[in-house]
Amino acid sequence: MSANAAAARRRYWILAVLSPLTLLALWALVTAQGLATPMILPSPLAVLASLGDMVGHGYSGVDLATHVLASLRRVGIAFCGGALLGTVLGLLRGRVAEIDALFLVPSELVRPIPPLGLIPLFILWFGIGEASKILLIFLSVFLIAMVNAQAGARACSLDALRAARSMGASRVQAFRFVVLPSALPQIMTGLRVAMGTALTILVAAELLGGDRGLGFLILDASSFFRTTYVFAGIVLVGLIGLASDRAIALLGRRIVHWEGKR
Amino acid sequence: MTGAYTEEPPAGRIAIAGGAIRLGGGAAAFEVVRDIDLAIPPRQFVCLLGPSGCGKSTLLGALAGHLALARGSLALDGEPVAGPHPERGIVFQQHTLLPWRRVLDNVAFGPKMRGVPRAERLAQAREFLALVGLADFADRYPSELSGGMQQRVEIARVLINQPRVLLMDEPFGALDAQTRLMMQEVLLDIWTRLPTTVVFVTHDIDEALFLGDRVLVMSARPGRILEDIPLAFPRPRGRDLVTDPDFVALKRRCLDLLRPRDGRPPLPRLTPLGLPLAGAA
Ligand SMILES: Nc1ncnc2c1ncn2[C@@H]1O[C@H](COP(=O)(O)OP(=O)(O)O)[C@@H](O)[C@H]1O
Ligand SMILES: [Mg+2]
Numbered sequence: 013m014s015a016n017a018a019a020a021r022r023r024y025w026i027l028a029v030l031s032p033l034t035l036l037a038l039w040a041l042v043t044a045q046g047l048a049t050p051m052i053l054p055s056p057l058a059v060l061a062s063l064g065d066m067v068g069h070g071y072s073g074v075d076l077a078t079h080v081l082a083s084l085r086r087v088g089i090a091f092c093g094g095a096l097l098g099t100v101l102g103l104l105r106g107r108v109a110e111i112d113a114l115f116l117v118p119s120e121l122v123r124p125i126p127p128l129g130l131i132p133l134f135i136l137w138f139g140i141g142e143a144s145k146i147l148l149i150f151l152s153v154f155l156i157a158m159v160n161a162q163a164g165a166r167a168c169s170l171d172a173l174r175a176a177r178s179m180g181a182s183r184v185q186a187f188r189f190v191v192l193p194s195a196l197p198q199i200m201t202g203l204r205v206a207m208g209t210a211l212t213i214l215v216a217a218e219l220l221g222g223d224r225g226l227g228f229l230i231l232d233a234s235s236f237f238r239t240t241y242v243f244a245g246i247v248l249v250g251l252i253g254l255a256s257d258r259a260i261a262l263l264g265r266r267i268v269h270w271e272g273k274r
Numbered sequence: 275m276t277g278a279y280t281e282e283p284p285a286g287r288i289a290i291a292g293g294a295i296r297l298g299g300g301a302a303a304f305e306v307v308r309d310i311d312l313a314i315p316p317r318q319f320v321c322l323l324g325p326s327g328c329g330k331s332t333l334l335g336a337l338a339g340h341l342a343l344a345r346g347s348l349a350l351d352g353e354p355v356a357g358p359h360p361e362r363g364i365v366f367q368q369h370t371l372l373p374w375r376r377v378l379d380n381v382a383f384g385p386k387m388r389g390v391p392r393a394e395r396l397a398q399a400r401e402f403l404a405l406v407g408l409a410d411f412a413d414r415y416p417s418e419l420s421g422g423m424q425q426r427v428e429i430a431r432v433l434i435n436q437p438r439v440l441l442m443d444e445p446f447g448a449l450d451a452q453t454r455l456m457m458q459e460v461l462l463d464i465w466t467r468l469p470t471t472v473v474f475v476t477h478d479i480d481e482a483l484f485l486g487d488r489v490l491v492m493s494a495r496p497g498r499i500l501e502d503i504p505l506a507f508p509r510p511r512g513r514d515l516v517t518d519p520d521f522v523a524l525k526r527r528c529l530d531l532l533r534p535r536d537g538r539p540p541l542p543r544l545t546p547l548g549l550p551l552a553g554a555a
Contacts, residue, residue: 171368171370174364178338178360179383179431182387189387193374270373
């Protein structure tokens with residue numbers, strides 16, 4: 013790496029670290045100045061204290077780790093299932109006109125419906141247990157993954173496909189060795205977006221009753237005006253979001269190592 | 275001939291009779307090329323010359339088996355062409371190398387599709403990379419190569435399938451003039467060592483005359499073969515061929531054939547102020 017690139021990289025990281033620290037400082041300043049009542053905006057230290065309390069004593073009789081794991085499990089199952097099914101179906105839709113025709117109207121009918129609007133329906137159909145929560149997240153992830161995989165499946169040129177066929181690739185081989193890898197950059201981008209959405213839906217899905225999960229924790233705390241706990245829960249969801257996004261981005265750069273070098 | 279081809283492939287004789295190709299669907303469908311009657315003997319180097327949009331790529335697509343004829347017949351060594359096959363390899367203007375695979379793996383693509391074991395196909399790929407002069411670039415990625423090198427890899431990955439016919443669609447059209455001349459010589463050098471029929475599409479008259487045993491000049495739409503010009507220049511050919519009086523005479527002939535001749539008067543000259551004035555000559 014040249015000295016110039018190293019300097020640019022250092023600058024990047026300094027900014028990336030400074031920006032959240034600045035926000036934190038602003039938050040601390042606003043609360044220290046008494047510009048907002050603690051009920052509306054508690055100080056960072058108070059939030060940290062509540063977080064510490066939950067780490068030590070749990071929340072509403074349940075370990076904090078149990079809350080976190082319950083949420084991660086829901087998101088994990090729904091995300092993996094939705095990403096896999098959505099990607100496979102999207103790739104097929106992008107390449108097989110008949111399959112696209114089959115799914116076009118149903119998926120475009122469902123896609124504009126806000127998932128939260130489906131909550132009452134899901135309760136009716138699947139009850140208020142795990143199934144409703146997981147299926148609601150699954151649906152959002154599935155739709156996002158499908159749209160991106162479909163667009164990605166059209167990324168490879170006609171010439172590239174024809175060249176592969178002329179080198180002896182069967183239709184299935186051309187799909188496996190040309191279409192799929194060409195679609196990967198867009199698939200990975202779709203998965204990042206889907207993960208963000210999945211966490212959003214998670215908090216709302218945990219509205220559907222139950223007594224554990226970060227969404228439950230946030231909603232429960234807010235109904236008792238325990239604002240510091242609400243904030244602590246939000247911070248935890250945010251950290252999970254940050255970590256999962258970075259993980260997918262890193263994985264994407266590993267898998268799609270050729271991107272940007274063409 | 276090098277040892278690169280393990281066995282002498284069968285001839286590579288192309289025969290088209292009354293060929294026509296339609297493109298577009300429904301009411302918009304039209305005949306892009308028609309009345310193609312053509313016999314190409316094995317190992318001949320044929321250049322297809324014509325104005326842009328006259329249907330050269332379309333005709334080549336039919337030879338490759340990517341497009342079907344609307345009328346007529348097309349056969350290779352007596353077998354009707356139905357669909358793409360490695361015996362008819364194709365090289366496009368833009369390389370189609372897989373950016374996520376090393377150069378060596380790109381060249382080994384065809385054997386991999388046929389299920390040739392890894393060690394064997396990589397050994398073959400090295401041999402063909404050496405044939406195009408890129409033995410030292412096996413472990414690079416395509417993006418790390420120049421345009422000319424990318425096209426050489428493309429040629430190697432087609433030749434590894436030991437095609438009877440090599441189809442090339444303006445393969446050097448995107449290269450700079452210098453590289454283009456160099457690639458023409460590289461191609462001739464490779465071709466003299468391999469028993470392959472070549473159909474080479476170009477709109478560059480010099481390129482067609484320099485490379486071919488024969489030039490087929492096509493008309494603008496609907497594409498038809500206007501003239502079949504045999505080229506008797508001895509091989510190996512050097513660059514000074516382009517100043518040979520016979521070469522210059524054929525070049526003039528091709529220029530004449532390619533000039534638009536659809537009965538319309540020539541376009542009026544522009545005045546220095548823009549569009550020609552009405553009534554002004
Ligand atoms: N898929 C297609 N559908 C309809 N028209 C096409 C299609 N592909 C090419 N054409 C038209 O057919 C004509 C011949 O195209 P092409 O064979 O690419 O010409 P060339 O290679 O000689 O420049 C052009 O007028 C082009 O616009
Ligand atoms: Mg063309």
